[in-house]
Amino acid sequence: QSVLTQPPSASGAPGQRVTISCTGSSSNIGAGFDVHWYQQLPGTAPKLLIYANNNRPSGVPDRFSASKSGTSASLAITGLQAEDEADYYCQSYDSSLSGSYVFGTGTKVTVL
């Protein structure tokens, strides 16, 4: 029932670049609301990866970057490492549901 759609999976060899899309609509990303990204390692709570479209919290490697355009956003991981194998979620705000916070469907990144 998520209003933000992500591909279920993505993969790459160590050192490669992987991108994950997050597709929304005119009531969320397209309305100008910011997009945030979280990384969830197996069996752990999510962790903030990117906030306000393209900002990294301290401690997050610069291998992680993100952008937003129109009704979509994307997360890029360059120089893929084994420890990047995790689930990734985008998150934004949606004004059509009496105002609510929405998460993406999630993408499992596999390091080959």
Place this chain on the structure above:
Amino acid sequence: QVQLVQSGSEIKSPGASVKVSCKTSGYTFTHYAIHWVRQAPGQGLEWMGWISPGNGDTKYSRKWQGRVTITRDTSASTAYMELSSLTSEDTAVYYCAKLLGHSGSYYVDVWGQGTLVTVSS
């Protein structure tokens, strides 16, 4: 440092209610909203609602409106999430999360460790 420590795992019968606590420390509790987020086994993250601890204002996702109640105890710097009329589909890990940002751009900067709620007869 900022910490959100949740109560332990629960096993409940169908039709019962569960109340999960989220004890915060390392910051001024009343200054930042708290989200509650659910993750069913093998599934993604679902926003349930949030509370503004300063004035107690709440907002709930339509999906759970009427079944979920979020409260807080400012003297204990603790937020609570109660879910009623449990079914097996409510079996999930429930997270509390501290919000940062501004209107239209709130995000979670710190998560609780999660509380597993199992609903089984």
